[in-house]
Amino acid sequence: MDGPPISARRVRALVKKEFHQIARDPSSILIAVIIPLLLLFIFGYGLSLDSHDLRLGVVLESSDTEARDFGAALTGSDYFVVDTGHDIREFSDRLRDGHLRGIVVIPEDFAVRLTDPGKGPAIQIISDGSEPQLAAFVENYVKGAFRVWLRQRQIESGRVMPPALQIEQRFRYNPSLRSRNFLIPGSIAVIMTVVGALLTALVVAREWERGTMEALLASPVTRAELVIGKFIPYFFLGLGSFTVCLLLAILVFRVPLVGSLPALYAVTCLFLLTALGLGLTISAATKDQFVAAQIALNAAFLPAFILSGFVFEIKSMPMWIQVITFFIPARYFVDSLKTLFLAGDVWSILLPDMLLLSLTTIIFLALTARNMARRLD
Amino acid sequence: MLLRLRALVIKEILALVRDPRSRIVLIMPPLIQLFIFSFAATLEVRNNSLAVWNEDAGAASAELVQRIGSMGTFEEVAYVHDESAFNRQVDYQKSLLGIHIPQDFSSSLAAGTPTTIQVVADGRRSNSGQIALGYLSEVLEDFQADMEPGPAAGAPAVAVRHWFNPNLHYFWFVVPSLVAILTTIMTMIVTALSLSRERELGTFEQLMVSPLTPSYILAGKAIPAFFVAMAEASLIVFFAVFVFHIPLQGSVLLLYLTMAAYILSLVGIGLFISALCATQQQAILGVFSFVLPAVLLSGFAGPVDNMPDWLARLTVVNPLLHFKEICKGIFLKDISLHAIWSHTWPMLVLAVLNTSAALAIFRRKFS
Structure with missing residues (x-):
């Protein structure tokens, strides 16, 4: 029964029926418009890797001018919100309970240790290691502030000239260093994964559950026509929610879009096919909303969130997990979106991603077709 | 009445545990995820x-x-x-x-x-x-x-110490956080999703016409879900301590007391969602609309410290954030009772509010 060519008339009729169904079912609109909006707002405002206003306790064991001067330098920094004390015991409990992210101890003989490193460290930085990322920033920023302060002091005292060696730092693609600029393109990929999987997994699984799918299968419609008939409407719905995300990213969150729209939509179309394919595979395999929802949570959302490289870098993962990430389609979409938004149409990155997305699409389509077997079991 | 409640609880637990497929769905995904995500979720700079x-x-x-x-x-x-x-x-x-x-x-x-x-x-x-x-x-x-020319005095030294996690293993941060996140997902599945499924299948209505009152029926649903979720969470804690060797500095008793408070708040939210929704699909969307924001705003991927003030204040209603802070605190830091309580009472408030709201809705629907 799968041999006969696809009839355009039957596909058109199926697509029309599906569009009517979407228009009448508020939950499709909820999934395609409200959920992406809500999630992108949460990602946009709630997720940031830019640490500023780190809460710091500064212990001034000495009250001489040098120590007070460095204490003031920390207080004046934009990176810290500083509480000053004279004993580390004032701060250690607050560090433990998470009210402070770090403590800087300026010892009693600070001035002596500055000139004679043999006497021991001039300052001590203590951080709350239970938040490793913040701890790394506390270390980096305090060290940086200390270096700047030392240099400033040397220049003021006229002991050295401004350095002959200058270091010029530049961040290509994201000069303002806003983590939002790369997190938002990545989160669009996570959102589209959830939307694609939810749309098809839920909606189609419900049809199986209610028996309407069996009714369709009993008609002269072929499997290929059925899959295409499901795909087209949800594909356009998915493109719609991507456009909503895109507008929000550019207009509200001010993420620059360096790449071209055609390239952006080309990658998105491929990814949507994969995401919908995943959803159809889940629903055709389970034929049960309850199980489909569990799988959508466990197999779509969490892997796209953690294994796609959108916030946790794939390169930093152990090798065996890097291998697993090759099977997470969101990974290729995250990679492409980051590049398209921030760097432009870098085809040597985009083409391999698109190729792999096409491959996963084909796999999911084949799986769906197999699971849609015209059996009524 | 208590006898009937006991019968109902036993029936529910059997229903959850007897079916081999649902047993596997309850146990395998959290364990697989614990293993993969513990190693994957890292913001360390490596292999560059x-x-x-x-x-x-x-x-x-x-x-x-x-x-x-x-x-x-x-x-x-x-x-x-x-x-x-x-x-x-x-x-x-x-x-x-x-x-x-x-x-x-x-x-x-x-x-x-x-x-x-x-x-x-x-x-x-x-x-x-x-x-x-x-x-x-x-x-x-x-x-x-x-x-630079001149006497090579050597730069003054800086000593750095990272308390609670001296080598800044990201792992130590991720595993306690995953205890909270994976428990959340499983609990929502055994409460909101399974209850709404029963409502669609009609088995819940059958219970409603039995001599049990709505509060007993809800208790009959909540108690098994509570114990199943506690067992799930214990399994994850067991793996965290004995397989991943995350140091458990604080008291196990406190961990369990707060875990109970957290799961009660989740069960309350789950009951509330299923009371509110007419169909299974709505309940699934309800679960997604709770779980996704709760995970995203838990400080797991980006610290709460970095959120804008208004949002950081809003996270007080996120039970996942509170339990994640407690897990991390008890595991790594042995935080003070005072700090534990400051994260526990919001969960208890959420549990009471949601459960009573669910009860009120059910009473109105079936009276």
């Missing part, structure tokens, strides 16, 4: 490469390149010889950082005239870039200080 474009043939640049090569932050140093190759390294994400040493570097340093080293980082990965740049700056500035 640095591109070096050295146009200078002098001794000073050779010394600098040698120092950078031995700093250990980068697994690999790629040497390039022209600008296009240099740019390609960063553009194509082959290198996280690129460093360019100009032609006149050694001679300028020797003559004391200013010269500039360029460091280029990939803004698509600005977070790792910043951390790597921090390490690189240290090397560069040491070099700078050593190159």
Whole structure:
């Protein structure tokens, strides 16, 4: 029964029926418009890797001018919100309970240790290691502030000239260093994964559950026509929610879009096919909303969130997990979106991603077709 | 009445545990996820490469390149010889950082005239870039200080100590957080999803016409879900302690008491969602609309410290954030009772509010 060519008339009729169904079912609109909006707002405002206003306790064991001067330098920094004390015991409990992210101890003989490193460290930085990322920033920023302060002091005292060696730092693609600029393109990929999987997994699984799918299968419609008939409407719905995300990213969150729209939509179309394919595979395999929802949570959302490289870098993962990430389609979409938004149409990155997305699409389509077997079991 | 409640609880537990398929769905996904995500979720800067474009043939640049090569932050140093190759390294994400040493570097340093080293980082990965740049700056500035004429006094030293996690293992942060996250997902499945499924199948209505009152029926649903979720959470804690060897500094009793409070709040939310929704699909969407924001705003991927103030204040209603803080606190830091309580009472308030709201809705629907 799968041999006969696809009839355009039957596909058109199926697509029309599906569009009517979407228009009448508020939950499709909820999934395609409200959920992406809500999630992108949460990602946009709630997720940031830019640490500023780190809460710091500064212990001034000495009250001489040098120590007070460095204490003031920390207080004046934009990176810290500083509480000053004279004993580390004032701060250690607050560090433990998470009210402070770090403590800087300026010892009693600070001035002596500055000139004679043999006497021991001039300052001590203590951080709350239970938040490793913040701890790394506390270390980096305090060290940086200390270096700047030392240099400033040397220049003021006229002991050295401004350095002959200058270091010029530049961040290509994201000069303002806003983590939002790369997190938002990545989160669009996570959102589209959830939307694609939810749309098809839920909606189609419900049809199986209610028996309407069996009714369709009993008609002269072929499997290929059925899959295409499901795909087209949800594909356009998915493109719609991507456009909503895109507008929000550019207009509200001010993420620059360096790449071209055609390239952006080309990658998105491929990814949507994969995401919908995943959803159809889940629903055709389970034929049960309850199980489909569990799988959508466990197999779509969490892997796209953690294994796609959108916030946790794939390169930093152990090798065996890097291998697993090759099977997470969101990974290729995250990679492409980051590049398209921030760097432009870098085809040597985009083409391999698109190729792999096409491959996963084909796999999911084949799986769906197999699971849609015209059996009524 | 208590006898009937007992019968109902036993029936529910059997229903959850007897079906081999649902048993596997309850146990396998959290364990698989615990294993994969514990290793995957890291913001450490590892396995990166640095591109070096050295146009200078002098001794000073050779010394600098040698120092950078031995700093250990980068697994690999790629040497390039022209600008296009240099740019390609960063553009194509082959290198996280690129460093360019100009032609006149050694001679300028020797003559004391200013010269500039360029460091280029990939803004698509600005977070790792910043951390790597921090390490690189240290090397560069040491070099700078050593190159300067005058008595080599040596720079004053800085001592760094990371309390509770001396080597900053990301792992130690992720596993306690996953205890909270994975428990959340499983509990929502056994409450909201399974209850709404029963409502669609009609078995719930059958219960409603039995002599049991709505509060007993809800208790009959909540108690088994509570115990199943506690068992799930214990399984994850067991793996965290005995397989992943995360130090458990605080009291196990406190961990369990707060875990009970957390699961009660989840069960309350689950009951509330299923009371509110007419169909299974609505309940599924309800679960998604709770779980996704709760996970995203839990401080797991980006610290709460970095959120804007208004949002950070709003997270007080996120039970997942509270339990994650408690897990992390008890595991790694043995936080004070006072801090534990400050995270426990919001969960209890949520549990009471949601459960009574669910009860009120059910009473109205079935009276």
